[in-house]
Amino acid sequence: MSRAIAAAAVLAFALTACGSGDSGGGGQAAESRTLTYWMYQDRTPQAGEVVEKIRKDFEKANPGVTVKIVKIPKDDFNTKLGSAISSKTGPDVSTLDQPLVSKYAKDGTIVELPAGTVSEGTYFKGAYDTNLGTDGKYYGLPLDQTGVALFYNKKLVPTPPTTWDEMKAASEKVHAADPNVAGMVVPKGDGYGGWMFPGIVAGNGLEMADVASKKILFDQPQAVEALQLWVDLLKSSPRKITDSDQPFQNGLAGMMISGPWDVPTIREQFPELDFSVAPLPYKTEPAGNIGGENAVVYKTSPNQDLAWKWLTFITNETNNGPLADALGGFPVHTKATAVGSGPEHEAFLAQLKVAHARPAVPEWIQINDEIIAPAIESALLGKMTAQEALTDAANKTRSLLGWNS
Amino acid sequence: MSSTPVVAGRRRRRSAPGRRRDHVIAWLLIAPALVYFVVFLLYPALSALYYSFTDWNLRTTASWVGFQNYVDLFTDEVKYPHFWKSVQVTLQYTIIAVPLTLGTALIQALLINAIKRGSNLFRLLLFLPVVTAEAAVGAIWRWLYDPRYGLINSVLEVFGIPGQNWLNTPELVIPALAFISAWQCGIAMIIFLAGLKGIPGSILEAATIDGANAFQRFRKVVMPMLRPTTFYLLVTGVIAALQVFGLVYVIFSGAGRSVTGGPEQSGLAYVLHLYLFAFRYDAMGAACAMSFILLVFIMIITAVQFKFVKQEAA
Incomplete structure (x- = not known):
């Protein structure tokens, strides 16, 4: 032990x-x-x-x-x-x-x-x-630095979407054309999904937190819309398909969000996959996360x-x-x-x-894993609405940090 | 752990210097084990006990906080939102995995014991999962449980049972993990087999002459006579299950996967939770407290088993 x-x-x-x-x-x-x-x-x-x-x-x-x-x-x-x-x-x-x-x-x-x-x-x-x-x-x-961007299967998604609406439409189109193929591999409510999420929120013009004034912001409408985007995308991207081994690589998903490390491995192991990478679609401004x-x-x-x-x-x-x-x-x-x-x-x-740094909060990894990730997951599973999940998570974060305002 | 020096001192008639020499030799012989015990087990364990009463992140000087870590772990849902979840996951896992593992091991042992030829081969094959590297076990089972390509779903579909998304459905995660542990029951199987070999053939023969059928012989002779073996395996099995870590870690970690214990923390075993606080969330003091809570819990559970489970052969 x-x-x-x-x-x-x-x-x-x-x-x-x-x-x-x-x-x-x-x-x-x-x-x-x-x-x-x-x-x-x-x-x-x-x-x-x-x-x-x-x-x-x-x-x-x-x-x-x-x-x-x-x-x-x-x-x-x-x-x-x-x-x-x-x-x-x-x-x-x-x-x-x-x-x-x-x-x-x-x-x-x-x-x-x-x-x-x-x-x-x-x-x-x-x-x-x-x-x-x-x-x-x-x-x-x-x-x-590194970050994530949009991988797309050129056969399924000929032109990469640049906005959230285009991304949803592209995903629906792929799944409608073949119900055995998912529109995209939607991130999950785990530590990894939690790492990507701020990049999506930033694409709607919001930071997760304002450290200088000790304010948690990820329960604001812009963040709720970002989470709602994932919830909506999931409708045309059943997990039954995307939980299988390497769904994008195997041609079972039209798009995925991933980092540069996946480019050489896909080229090597899936040489027949015709794919490319585009910047993340956004709502109000181009943005992304960073590692x-x-x-x-x-x-x-x-x-x-x-x-x-x-x-x-x-x-x-x-x-x-x-x-x-x-x-x-x-x-x-x-x-x-x-x-x-x-x-x-x-x-x-x-x-x-256009990458955005994580909030400079020493407890951020823990907040990411233990509070934000489960909130994302409950919204994705439909156990809570995006607003409920993020309000709850933001309140927990405020209590943890003592930023009650 | 308890390597007490009991070697010398038997022969009273030996002269004093001779006895002293015996003592020296005895100490020399146990010295390596003792040094190992003190340096690698006792000292770290005592340090961990000390650190469990501190706020410490490995880098800075630990500051004494008394029982704060323990109190917070049990009561502060803001600081440790998943502590009780990890307790629940671990208990559920133990309740499912231990009987499943022991049952599988016993059946395997009975089968091997029953065959005349090739028992060595089967013993080897059934033992292989134990010596397989944990990372490989993780990879193999992720593949077997794959919702689309997995062998398990293919087999189920043959019987008309719809395939499941095993490792991504919170309710199925613990049974799926317990099943892997049952697959790795080789050590229990070998010990059961030894127990079975220890049952004198004459007793079974006598039972047969008295008209007992195979099932009656198993219930009335084999099971009672295996009791010490079963008890030992139960106690050690429960301890191992409460400490499950490697399996969960390899199944739910790795490139692009969650480190946080599967869907909705459904696979967040106690020790994985402890590990995350120690090495990911920078709270070594709290992690030490968690380890001592587990230690005390294991001691209680083990004592309860010694008190209430029959252990002598009948």
């Missing part, structure tokens, strides 16, 4: 044992300083080469500086990082999953981005804003200035394109060139320019 906790404790041991030698990192003397950077393990050997090249370039540009990169499997990353921080053997600077930034900021584990480090408009707003703390200050820099990696600098680091220098270097105009590609996402620097080409690539690029 306490196996997980035991594992965490063991990890802490192991890390103290092997991490103690190097963390202090270079005496203050300018001639030799070591910066320790933790990141996820490389996705491919090529990705490793990209990172290595950037590291060497940085060392060349900064004589006397050594960057020590520690790569940790993604599944263990947060636990190892947490244990290392608590035992004061953490790195100077590390990758950090987006929703964790506001948590670490609240702890005082990481430091605020020093004023003047980056100029306004260097990064896309959505990606940059994922580094916000609850206090409205920035605590990190984005490394790459990806950020990087932060730790309070305990004696090399904070150097750490920020490293982060601005790896995300600059030249390096961010290859780096983002190595990390499996898209560049966050507005002037960087994304690796890749083709209509799918263009669609995701367009999508990410």
Whole structure:
């Protein structure tokens, strides 16, 4: 039962044992300083080469500086990082999953981005804003970004819809033509669906919350309409069809909402599927959600200035394109060139320019999983209306956060 | 766990230094197990007990909150909206999975015990699900339960029963999971088989001569004589079922799937809920409290079984 906790404790041991030698990192003397950077393990050997090249370039540009990169499997990353921080053997600077930034900021584990480090408009707003703390200050820099867009089967849906109404019409048309085929794979009320939902709400001109004034907004009409859209789409997209294995890939659904990671896997495993990707349909303005990696600098680091220098270097105009590609996402620097080409690539690029960051609330993952996701599901199952479900969820969220207004 | 040193000290006539040497050897022999126990089990468990009384997120210094975590878990539906749901899911799973698993294991053991030739082969085949990697089990069963292509629905349709959307219908999730655990009953099967081998043939023979038919022999001889075996399997089975995690995790997680325990939290097992708080929601202190609530609950359930379930062979 306490196996997980035991594992965490063991990890802490192991890390103290092997991490103690190097963390202090270079005496203050300018001639030799070591910066320790933790990141996820490389996705491919090529990705490793990209990172290595950037590291060497940085060392060349900064004589006397050594960057020590520690790569940790993604599944263990947060636990190892947490244990290392608590035992004061953490790195100077590390990758950090987006929703964790506001948590670490609240702890005082990481430091605020020093004023003047980056100029306004260097990064896309959505990606940059994922580094916000609850206090409205920035605590990190984005490394790459990803998000979801609309995949459509060209045979079933010849022209991709651009508005909600067109999307509903396209879905109904597909299902009417063949009752064994679903209009689209409608997201579910689970953690993943909860992650996509804010992108749809933003397409109707609303954020999930206004953190600065401590207001939960996702029970407003714009959000209710977004959820109603999913409810309506479900009518022409029975789950009996879409719950089967990879329904879109098998040609059993006209559309699905998914991310860039699915493009190469579908090309490889379903070469006969004629599909493409378009930006998400919207109601009032193009919008989408966002995921990806950020990087932060730790309070305990004696090399904070150097750490920020490293982060601005790896995300600059030249390096961010290859780096983002190595990390499996898209560049966050507005002037960087994304690796890749083709209509799918263009669609995701367009999508990410209008991405909206999650509310900078440390408890957001929990709210997403435990409150918003079940609300989406009860509306989809018809147990509550969209309005009832979201009103209930918003009230629960207000109580949890103590934002009663 | 209780590796008490009871090796030395028997032979009274040995001289004192000899006895001391025995003690040293004894301690040396148990040292590896003891070190393992203290470092990897006792110390983490005691730390977890301490942390269960704190507000802690793994990174910062834990702050003492007394019984707050425990009280909140039981009463605060805003902070822990699905705690009781996870308790309910786990109890339902235990109630369905344990009898189903033991029943399947007993039937398999009786069948293997009855055949003359090839019993090794069948034993191996029936044991295979136990040694299959959990991720593979998840993949196989997601496929078997697939609403459109799944083998289970195809078989049901042969009998005119409409196919079900097994893993996506809240009411069917727990039975579907329990069925997988019954499929993995190999260890219980082997233990039952050993129990069956331990029943003297002469008793069965005597029963046959007295005119007992196969069913009567099973009810009046085999079942009573298997009681210690059944009791052991019941106790360990209940403990394992209350801690179910891996199965639920592999079935309901992975790319593009929910981590939150299936449709409407219908598969949100207690330990999965605990895991989410520990590693996803950053509430290690509360997760430690959950683990100790489970520990106490398991101890109570086990004590109740020892008190009320017959365990001696009759």
